[in-house]
Amino acid sequence: MTIELKGMNTSRETAGSTMSGYPWLLVLLALLALAAWDFAAWLPDGGASGAPVALFVSVLVGASLLFLLVLLGFFMIQPNQAAVLTLFGEYRGTERTEGLRWVWPWIMRQKISVRAHNIHSERVKINDLRGNPIDIACNVVWRVRDTAQAVFDVDDYKQFVNIQIEAGLRTVGSRHPYDDFEGEATTLRGSGEVVNHELLEELNDRVKVAGIVVDEAGLTHLAYASEIAQAMLRRQQAEAVIAARAKLVIGAVGMVEDALTKLSQDGIVDLDNERRATMVSNLMVVLCGEREAQPVVNAGTLYQ
Structure with a gap:
């Protein structure tokens, strides 16, 4: 049975466009260094050297915003993991490259496991x-x-x-x-x-x-199921017994046939139809019976 999605377009995976996150770590370090230099240049004399406050504030705010922008773009891909990228509800590909990745912060990332x-x-x-x-x-x-x-x-x-x-x-x-x-x-x-x-x-x-x-x-x-388990067990047992009996009878018939043929070919004994039928009956009882047969010694003659 195949399930078909009618009335809608089937999606297909495409490769996403992201960047390695390691170069962007250097950008973060550079922004931190810029903020530290700004503090070092203004704080010792509190602006007495004539450095405008507006410049200090502008550099600090700009560096902070850029730092936050870069920081929000990082995400990690583990082995056998993928990230589905969307931009304002539009599918923009899937990233499967392992390691630290970076993408623009306004692109949403949904991680999904591709493990077994x-x-x-x-x-x-x-x-x-x-x-x-x-x-x-x-x-x-x-x-x-x-x-x-x-x-x-x-x-x-x-x-x-x-x-x-x-x-x-x-x-x-x-x-x-x-x-x-x-x-x-x-x-x-x-x-x-x-x-x-x-x-x-x-x-x-x-x-x-x-x-x-x-x-x-x-x-x-x-x-x-539990409600029929006992009944079906008895049925299985009965069918197994019948199958075993059928196989036993088929084997016994073959053995009797071989015995009569051998007796006739070797001229050991010559039986008429009645005695032949009696021997077949006795052999079948011996071969198919569940108990061991008790031999009866006939001291007289077969034709009394």
Whole structure:
């Protein structure tokens, strides 16, 4: 399922235009030195030397304003962090360069993490393909790929991801049955790699409108809901017993067939149809019985 944002333009990340902050540190030092020189030139004689007060005040105020202007333009970018720049509500690019950066103070900076986020979802109750209620949960690793989409195309991208994880989990969980002893269908319990791949694709389709990419997704909890857990356990046990019995009978038939063929080919004994049927019955009882067979020694003849 792909979510499309209709009626609005999709944002795209572009590189922001900022400057290194280290040269501007020298500007701050220069302004401090200018203010100190101004004080040193005027304060010793309190202006008795004829230095105009207006000049002193102008230099001091100008240096202070410039110092504040430069100071407000600094911001720091940590590793795997980005800053979205806006000017009066207009997107002006994203800065990803690490270290101390500087930009004009009237340009707003919104920092956003582009690190990998790990989320373990809450357990949700859904119905599988056969309508059985199951409890299911997953673990998802995601990160921001396009900062402009994450900031401008959705209201809260973290909450958006959480909601889409639950929705995607419900969608994928309802596509398959919980279990299938016949082994013909893709099941949630027996086809983990297939289900995890479907979940990964489903989540990427859902969150790409927010500039998010999902790197890993996998089920971490899968069980029948508590109200049917005991009944489904008995059903699983019964199906397992039936499957084991069927395999046992097929193997016993093959062994009996091989035994009769060997006896006939080697000329060990020649049985008519009635005695042949009796031997088949006895061999099947021995091979398929749950208890050990007790041998009965016949001291007479088979044809009484």
